Amino acid sequence: MESFLxxxxxxxxxxxxxxxxxxxxxxxxxxxxSEGPEGKGVRLIxxxxxxxxxxxxxxxxxxxxxxxxxxxxxxxxxxxRRTNAKLQEQIDHLRIEEASLAEDARQGQRLQGMxxxxxxxxxxxxxxxxxxxxxxxxxxxxIIDKGSKDGLKIDMxxxxxxxxxxxxxxxxxHSSQVLEISDATSGAGVILETxxxxxxxxxxxxxQPQIVNVSPDDRIKAGEKVITSGGDAIFPRGxxxxxxxxxxxxxxxxxxxxxxxxxxxxxxLEEVLxxxxxxxxxxxxxxxxxxxxxxxxxxxxxxxRLPSRADPNAPQVQGDDLADATAEGxxxxxxxxxxxxxxxxxxxxxxxxxxxxxxxxxxGHVLSGEGQPVPVRKTTPAAPASASSAVPAxxxxxAPAMPGAVSAAPQPVRPAEKAPQLVHDYSGATPPQYxxxxxxxxxTVAGPGxxxxxxxxxxxxxxxxxxxxxxxxATSAPAAGEHALPRTTVIVDGPDRSTQxxxxxxxxxxAPSAPPRPAGAGPQGRN
Amino acid sequence: MVLLASTRREADQQSLPLPVMLLVPLVAxxxxxxxxxxxxxxxxxxxxxxxxxxxxxxxxxxISATVAGALIGVAQDVLTQHPxxxxxxxxxxxxxxxxxxxxxxxTENHGTRLLVVFISTLLHSGIFWLLQHRMLAQPLVWNWLRxxxxxxxxxxxxxxxxxxxxxxxRRD
Numbered sequence: 001m002e003s004f005l006x007x008x009x010x011x012x013x014x015x016x017x018x019x020x021x022x023x024x025x026x027x028x029x030x031x032x033x034s035e036g037p038e039g040k041g042v043r044l045i046x047x048x049x050x051x052x053x054x055x056x057x058x059x060x061x062x063x064x065x066x067x068x069x070x071x072x073x074x075x076x077x078x079x080x081r082r083t084n085a086k087l088q089e090q091i092d093h094l095r096i097e098e099a100s101l102a103e104d105a106r107q108g109q110r111l112q113g114m115x116x117x118x119x120x121x122x123x124x125x126x127x128x129x130x131x132x133x134x135x136x137x138x139x140x141x142x143i144i145d146k147g148s149k150d151g152l153k154i155d156m157x158x159x160x161x162x163x164x165x166x167x168x169x170x171x172x173x174h175s176s177q178v179l180e181i182s183d184a185t186s187g188a189g190v191i192l193e194t195x196x197x198x199x200x201x202x203x204x205x206x207x208q209p210q211i212v213n214v215s216p217d218d219r220i221k222a223g224e225k226v227i228t229s230g231g232d233a234i235f236p237r238g239x240x241x242x243x244x245x246x247x248x249x250x251x252x253x254x255x256x257x258x259x260x261x262x263x264x265x266x267x268x269l270e271e272v273l274x275x276x277x278x279x280x281x282x283x284x285x286x287x288x289x290x291x292x293x294x295x296x297x298x299x300x301x302x303x304x305r306l307p308s309r310a311d312p313n314a315p316q317v318q319g320d321d322l323a324d325a326t327a328e329g330x331x332x333x334x335x336x337x338x339x340x341x342x343x344x345x346x347x348x349x350x351x352x353x354x355x356x357x358x359x360x361x362x363x364g365h366v367l368s369g370e371g372q373p374v375p376v377r378k379t380t381p382a383a384p385a386s387a388s389s390a391v392p393a394x395x396x397x398x399a400p401a402m403p404g405a406v407s408a409a410p411q412p413v414r415p416a417e418k419a420p421q422l423v424h425d426y427s428g429a430t431p432p433q434y435x436x437x438x439x440x441x442x443x444t445v446a447g448p449g450x451x452x453x454x455x456x457x458x459x460x461x462x463x464x465x466x467x468x469x470x471x472x473x474a475t476s477a478p479a480a481g482e483h484a485l486p487r488t489t490v491i492v493d494g495p496d497r498s499t500q501x502x503x504x505x506x507x508x509x510x511a512p513s514a515p516p517r518p519a520g521a522g523p524q525g526r527n
Numbered sequence: 528m529v530l531l532a533s534t535r536r537e538a539d540q541q542s543l544p545l546p547v548m549l550l551v552p553l554v555a556x557x558x559x560x561x562x563x564x565x566x567x568x569x570x571x572x573x574x575x576x577x578x579x580x581x582x583x584x585x586x587x588x589x590i591s592a593t594v595a596g597a598l599i600g601v602a603q604d605v606l607t608q609h610p611x612x613x614x615x616x617x618x619x620x621x622x623x624x625x626x627x628x629x630x631x632x633x634t635e636n637h638g639t640r641l642l643v644v645f646i647s648t649l650l651h652s653g654i655f656w657l658l659q660h661r662m663l664a665q666p667l668v669w670n671w672l673r674x675x676x677x678x679x680x681x682x683x684x685x686x687x688x689x690x691x692x693x694x695x696x697r698r699d
């Protein structure tokens with residue numbers, strides 16, 4: 001026996017080594033899927049070997065990168081100036097395109113939200129450098145310089161701006177393995193962009209990915225784009241995979257395989273992105289962008305539809321004011337009406353001074369002040385503390401219809417303006433009436449420096465009724481039930497009312513003054 | 528015959544310094560990974576296999592060569608998606624046979640080296656295909672032309688590599 005062992009010692013060692021490895025292979029292959037792809041022992045071996053090989057590879061990669069950087073950044077600078085000019089030109093073009101595309105993207109996101117379409121957005125990616133490959137012909141595995149310390153986990157998608165690359169297979173502390181889509185053991189759910197044919201993308205032994213077991217279809221043409229379908233729960237939906245190269249019949253003959261030309265250059269990868277976080281919701285920054293876009297759009301619409309909302313005589317909003325207003329969150333764009341080609345009596349600035357007007361006289365047109373904000377003083381009975389609570393919903397809806405009327409809809413307000421105020425006769429069923437200092441309407445506006453009491457009108461009438469031709473505003477009482485409306489008295493002061501004495505109201509029409517209005521009560525308070 | 532060892536010196540066991548024995552396989556694995564990253568065609572060369580053959584022919588000890596082949600092969604398996612042992616089995620067999628041949632042939636002759644590496648590469652590819660295709664049921668296509676080209680390229684690279692490694696050799 002001893003002589004047998006010594007005689008066949010070499011062969012016995014060989015057989016033992018082979019047997020151990022074959023048994024190890026069998027254990028690895030027959031491992032149940034529920035226990036994961038590999039056991040702890042195998043992972044430990046991989047960990048140690050990778051820990052030995054990855055650092056030197058990283059070092060060599062860094063050294064090579066340093067030498068390349070030294071050459072390209074300090075030596076090989078010929079034609080840099082010309083290239084720089086070309087790039088600058090390209091940037092200008094791209095900026096214009098970007099602005100257009102950003103608007104399209106925002107619109108698309110809004111539409112997706114409206115349709116209830118939920119897409120898995122990529123929240124966060126980790127850039128990584130490829131520091132090595134498996135080095136064998138049949139194994140398409142990359143080694144990257146990021147690991148679990150950088151937030152990577154197994155089965156995370158790895159992409160480039162051109163298209164998908166693969167998924168993380170083994171993750172160590174500072175390095176990871178990436179299984180490329182061209183590997184024979186990889187798989188991904190894909191869809192043909194035009195024909196919407198779904199399939200499973202697999203690698204091959206010769207390194208070209210293919211969609212296997214597809215029903216023959218004449219519509220599939222070379223060059224058609226292939227994107228991820230999101231069905232594999234690894235890759236987000238809609239990422240580019242590649243283009244159709246050609247179709248070949250399946251070995252069985254009934255189905256066919258579609259050979260794919262990958263979008264990412266898998267043989268020349270230097271940097272990749274590992275998608276570490278995805279979700280169903282729109283990212284926070286995108287939500288902010290959408291909100292800003294919609295606010296901007298709302299202000300544009302208001303500027304188009306409500307030109308009379310602007311006070312042409314209002315003081316010019318300076319850049320600082322505008323910046324402040326924007327910082328506070330208001331869209332405070334100065335609205336300027338276009339220049340009048342044919343001025344008439346309604347044209348701002350073409351009316352006579354209010355000092356020339358006679359109270360109670362029949363006016364042919366509206367008087368306009370000098371543009372100083374004119375607060376409205378109420379002479380109505382005491383109002384509740386919150387004026388907003390007293391506004392009927394019907395009034396809110398009926399207000400913003402006609403040009404010249406004060407809108408009850410949310411309006412951007414300049415900081416320099418004073419808020420519109422509610423004038424409400426609480427003595428009866430009179431609907432509340434709104435008055436805005438910056439908008440001169442027939443019923444609320446008097447000349448500057450004047451302190452006057454509105455002419456007592458018949459019940460249900462306001463100053464605007466003095467001129468039948470004048471447009472009705474929101475301050476006008478509604479037509480229905482006019483005869484039953486009690487008297488409403490509006491007193492409008494100019495900017496220098498502190499220096500003037502207001503005439504006392506006649507006892508018959510005077511009403512106790514309203515309680516002080518809470519600060520900041522304006523359009524926001526009404527809405 | 529010129530390929531056979533004719534003198535005692537040619538058949539002597541030779542040894543390598545311990546740092547070389549430890550570092551050379553690791554450097555071979557690292558270079559294989561790094562060079563293939565920048566030159567994808569380099570994957571036809573199998574530096575770990577060449578190191579295994581060189582160690583086996585230098586030591587002329589089948590047991591050491593078998594164990595070294597197994598360790599280098601398993602380390603190479605780690606860098607791939609294969610189960611551990613696919614390359615290990617192939618390199619164990621190649622190491623054993625190369626060491627067994629090294630006892631009888633002149634391992635410093637270039638012709639001998641070319642022939643041994645050529646045969647070893649073909650044998651390694653055959654074992655790999657057998658394990659992957661038959662045992663693990665992986666889709667692999669055997670292409671004779673490609674394998675012969677691989678074997679020739681590896682043999683040519685081995686001439687240069689072995690000449691470099693000879694400088695670290697220590698004669699007992």
